[in-house]
Amino acid sequence: MSRLELYSPEGLRVDGRRWNELRRFDCKINTHPAFDGSSYVEQGNSKVICMVRGPMEPPMRSQVNQTQAVIEMNLNIASFSTLQRRKRSKNDKRMIEMKTTLERTFEQSVMSHLYPRTLIEVNVQVLAQDGAVLATMTNAITLALIDAGVAMYDYVSAVSVGIHDQTPLLDLNVLEENDMSCLTIGVVGKSEKLAMLLLEDKMPLDKLENALAVAIAGGHRIRDLMDDEVRSHGNQRVSKLTS
Structure with missing residues (x-):
């Protein structure tokens, strides 16, 4: 698609949103009670399930850290998550980067010093990709860590932002x-503290501050949801307990 089709002169995007509007955001926690913590998030048409085990005793000695918990991420992107039905291996460069x-x-966000000599296993399953997959994960x-009762400094709410000509799009x-270009x-x-910042492409330095301001405001709205x-x-x- 051309750049004009992505953002109309009337200020509308392809899905009818304004430049600073979030997509539909829907989330649930405790979706898989067999795990210590679990969640399901829809951000637009991107859909992700997360399941957490732990803090627990690591199965291998090599995973033991005497001073803090070890966080292990396991990512799986379903082959049907995109129209191309491409299966990603664990050694895929993009998968390693996201992991x-x-x-x-x-x-940095979990109070891991409270759980020395333990393992927190995080399993993420991407069911559908429609942009901002890293943010959705x-x-x-x-949410899954909160459901598991793992102590965190605060919510980490993620969102993407891009620059279309002079306009930041959230x-x-x-x-x-x-x-x-997007980050x-x-x-x-x-x-306004950032736990994560990933810039995928080149972005003009004079546009970066405005893009960050829009993204931080969007992150605050997601945090509230x-x-x-x-x-x-x-x-x-x-x-239920009191009834």
Whole structure:
């Protein structure tokens, strides 16, 4: 598609959103009770399931850290998640990059010093990809860790942003993502601190500050939506206990 079709002169994108509007965001926690923590997140048409085991005793001595928990990320992207039905192996360069980014993000966000000599196993399954997959995975992991009762400094809410000519576009779908420079950020709580920043392409330096401001505001809105789900689930559990 041409750049004009992605953003009309009237200020509308291909899916009818304005430049600063999020896609539909839907999330659930405790979706797989057999695990210590679990979540399901839909961000637009991107769909991700996350399941957490731990903190638990590591099965191998090599995984033991005497001072803090070891966080192990396992990513699996379903072959039917895109129209091309391409199966990604664990040695795929893109998979390794995302795995490393997520591990570094949550090593800094989890209070791992509270769980020495333990392992936190995070299993992520991508069911559908429609842009901002890394952001969707980050949000799903945050919710699953909270559901597992793992202590974190705050929510890590992630969103993508791109630059179309002079205009920043929030929460990109796959058509937009393939056609413009974009970055993904993870915001810590309601602050302006970033737990993650991944720039996929070159972006003009004079546009970066504006893009970050739009992304941080979007991250705060996603954080509120995730917090609503966590509180709603907590209230449901309390009401069951008291009834």
